[in-house]
Amino acid sequence: MTAPERSLRADARRNRESVLDAAGELFARRGDAVQMDEIAERAGLGVGTLYRHFADKQALLAAIIGRRFEAMTALARAADEAEDPWTAFETLLYGYLESAQADAAFRFALLGPEEPSWNDIVAEKTDFSSITERIVQRAVDAGRLREDFRADDFVLITRGAMANMTGAGGWRRHVTLLLEGIRGPER
Amino acid sequence: MTAPERSLRADARRNRESVLDAAGELFARRGDAVQMDEIAERAGLGVGTLYRHFADKQALLAAIIGRRFEAMTALARAADEAEDPWTAFETLLYGYLESAQADAAFRFALLGPEEPSWNDIVAEKTDFSSITERIVQRAVDAGRLREDFRADDFVLITRGAMANMTGAGGWRRHVTLLLEGIRGPER
DNA sequence: CTCTATCATGAACATGAACTCCGGTTCCGA
DNA sequence: TCGGAACCGGAGTTCATGTTCATGATAGAG
Numbered sequence A, B: 001m002t003a004p005e006r007s008l009r010a011d012a013r014r015n016r017e018s019v020l021d022a023a024g025e026l027f028a029r030r031g032d033a034v035q036m037d038e039i040a041e042r043a044g045l046g047v048g049t050l051y052r053h054f055a056d057k058q059a060l061l062a063a064i065i066g067r068r069f070e071a072m073t074a075l076a077r078a079a080d081e082a083e084d085p086w087t088a089f090e091t092l093l094y095g096y097l098e099s100a101q102a103d104a105a106f107r108f109a110l111l112g113p114e115e116p117s118w119n120d121i122v123a124e125k126t127d128f129s130s131i132t133e134r135i136v137q138r139a140v141d142a143g144r145l146r147e148d149f150r151a152d153d154f155v156l157i158t159r160g161a162m163a164n165m166t167g168a169g170g171w172r173r174h175v176t177l178l179l180e181g182i183r184g185p186e187r
Numbered sequence C: 001c002t003c004t005a006t007c008a009t010g011a012a013c014a015t016g017a018a019c020t021c022c023g024g025t026t027c028c029g030a
Numbered sequence D: 001t002c003g004g005a006a007c008c009g010g011a012g013t014t015c016a017t018g019t020t021c022a023t024g025a026t027a028g029a030g
Helices: A011-034 A036-043 A047-051 A057-082 A086-103 A104-111 A120-124 A128-141 A151-162 A168-180 B008-034 B036-043 B048-055 B055-079 B085-101 B104-111 B118-125 B127-142 B151-163 B170-180
Strands: none
Touching: A011 A047, A011 A104, A036 A047, A057 A086, A057 A104, A057 A120, A057 A128, A086 A104, A086 A128, A086 A151, A086 A168, A104 A120, A104 A151, A120 A128, A128 A151, A151 A168, A151 B036, A151 B055, A151 B151, A151 B170, A168 B151, A168 B170, B008 B036, B008 B048, B008 B055, B008 B104, B036 B048, B055 B085, B055 B104, B055 B118, B055 B127, B085 B104, B085 B127, B085 B151, B085 B170, B104 B118, B104 B151, B118 B127, B127 B151, B151 B170
16 A cells, blocks of 8 residues: 555655645545645645655555554454443444544545445455454354344445435434344344 | 427437437446547437537436436335335335436435435425325334334435445345334334 | 755646537428 | 528537656755
């Protein structure tokens, strides 16, 4: 994901961070629609500098999304700490969705029609998938999720909720409706 | 919706239809991404002719989406014929979603982040909303939908399912998960 | 302090897609 | 059959954005 090799001049490293921060904030707020000049301005740099650090817009976006996925992985790991399986699941689900709500670029990347890869890239770069699988399995084993619930279903409901994030906070309602169909035999 | 006024010359009317057909098919397949030249070529016309009939791309898109919404309204009306409330609801839901699956432009229009209006425009131009409300209410009254289910929730689950239409047929699974949380006290 | 490899800058360029324009064509009523 | 209003075509214009590159600045080792 545009790896920052070793020994970068101090100013260069600083600028790189500025770009990442500016892009992160703008992408989060307005998704892919922000333009390079805008990011440069907000970072207090010239456009050329952006291109010194990232090959093109796509690469910059990828870096940002990658960053978010790392945060998601940390979040999943934390959720997995909970001893109660249902708590773990709920923590993961709501944590994921609240993060998604705050990041339009992330949502668009996952909801867009041209996403052949993101979920796959994630699988290679992080162990988000495997942690999610474990959490789901724990909840299933405890009878808190229907028996046939799979990690793929997590993606499904996640996408569904994200699709309801424009406008009011309808996604919580969506999740509520889902939860009551998701719960297993116990309780 | 770019109303076809009275007395249009025969060739003009014919061409208008060609444009609508071509645009409908292309938009359905690839969404907003198709370009005007492409539509013109497929319709066997010059771009100029497109612009004679539709002010801009947006207007053309609006005409297409409007068309689909009329079809949706017919579908809802038909569903409402069923005497069993649950059958009516299911017919509407699956009919809606199957249509949506066949029309990418429609999906993008509803899922896109810049949709302040579509659902509102629909309310003004068709009575899709009111029919849906009636069908939902019938199902609620019969105890087939949870008591607090509202027409807004229909939009919610519909959006959720549409968000799962890229890739495999995951949307059916999504609906299944939802249904089992949607069903009311009876049965 | 010096020197140079590294970095920054932003006007200029490249690209692509929506839209316009007007000479040529066709329809249709009388 | 004829006149002219309505219509068509598609090359060219416009505009918006991503990307480059020649020039100037600077960090930081020696």
